[in-house]
Amino acid sequence: MASKEEIIAFLKKDFPQNKCIVEGVGEKFSRIRWPVSHEDLRPGGTVSGPSLMTAADVALYVAILGEIGIVPLAVTTNLNISFLRKPSPDRDLIAECRLIKLGRTLAMGDVFIYSDGSAQAVAHAVGTYAIPGHDKQSQENTI
Amino acid sequence: MASKEEIIAFLKKDFPQNKCIVEGVGEKFSRIRWPVSHEDLRPGGTVSGPSLMTAADVALYVAILGEIGIVPLAVTTNLNISFLRKPSPDRDLIAECRLIKLGRTLAMGDVFIYSDGSAQAVAHAVGTYAIPGHDKQSQENTI
């Protein structure tokens, strides 16, 4: 397991270009804030798809790190994202991830993304990470 | 909107071969019981993938009917299902669906499936239905 502080330090060091703010992590959950700025916007006053996808991916990564500790080599193998509503261009994005499965070599989670202050999700994603062999004693069936 | 009783009567009439039991519906949610019997089992003592997929699909359909009323022509356009753990061959399946989006022409939901009595999901699905033009006054952006 990794604490919120350890994860923040790791992301800052290995992904300095990543602007996500880790607001919460633990118990197979994470909550991330993505500050929306000019480079996230698309013509028509909405937030770009890649910004949403990146926020979903980071939320999942943080939730996994929170369970298995700092594993730099975990990589996304699949991300399935649905765009549900137009995000607000002047609100941060909030991404909340719950882990659905944590196996020996694969972890999976779902993520809801909101415009800060709204209860209706702007996007929903399901993502899978491949984890290089880790030593967690899992009670689950593993893939 | 359709009540639990209306949905049960509709499914019984239009899908007599469907063995799902509607346990709850309403507020963009449904809960379905799938009685596991011999024809659901696979060699190795597990429940077949198609049984899980059908349970997920029905749970989503019931959740949609609960919101928009009896719409016989709604059809599944996409189902993305992940198999997480081996279901128990001697327990019913329980499928719980929450609607993620309910637009004018598309509805989307996610479904967790459990072996009855277990808190760990055996499968997770995200599904989309196309809805023939209906008259619900939606306050949401529609697709």
Add this chain to the structure above:
Amino acid sequence: MASKEEIIAFLKKDFPQNKCIVEGVGEKFSRIRWPVSHEDLRPGGTVSGPSLMTAADVALYVAILGEIGIVPLAVTTNLNISFLRKPSPDRDLIAECRLIKLGRTLAMGDVFIYSDGSAQAVAHAVGTYAIPGHDKQSQENTI
């Protein structure tokens, strides 16, 4: 690698209830025929979603067996299927799978399903199998 005959014999023995006919396999490809009969039909004269999903799943399994040999314990971990057009109720289904990735522990393929005699797909699926450690010398990066 397994030949078409070996795969047919294996499926007949381990999945006697499976009615798929293996028409071709090899070079990361498979072609399957699913004879449509009464139990596949749905009210409205179409083929049921679970029949399509099962055909997709079997086509992927056969394509994998064709590459790595008979591996009884390979299991589907994800299936993402889109329903594109109404299948013909009086034609067999043809499912064609190409493997997209064949790693050490995961294989992935996409599948197009047709009503026999039509060039327009009725469904498209992407599926992933987890493969218990096998000894294929893969030149690919593995997950």
Add this chain to the structure above:
Amino acid sequence: MASKEEIIAFLKKDFPQNKCIVEGVGEKFSRIRWPVSHEDLRPGGTVSGPSLMTAADVALYVAILGEIGIVPLAVTTNLNISFLRKPSPDRDLIAECRLIKLGRTLAMGDVFIYSDGSAQAVAHAVGTYAIPGHDKQSQENTI
């Protein structure tokens, strides 16, 4: 239908920040080049997931515009992307899209992404766009 030149002019005007080069379009197909530069790279010398996702999304958009003409308000509703191999950090990305379905309100395509010069895909995506009511006379069932 829109020609390659019309699509290039439209993208340049409406998406000036988009660096994709349209190499081919027509017959439900598109081919896009994504010049990989410093901002696409990730620690470890690979191309970032969001760059791949954006390339897939643009390839699909271009294939759709090639069929239905310039429709500025078409929006992605779903993108399901699998990361297959590590892309080369010093090669452009090539994304090739085939349309799987082109209905009245929804279009769907699959996309393979390659590092230029390699025959093995680094990513595979399936995407769906919602199209604001257009006047194409479709012979297909529409969603």
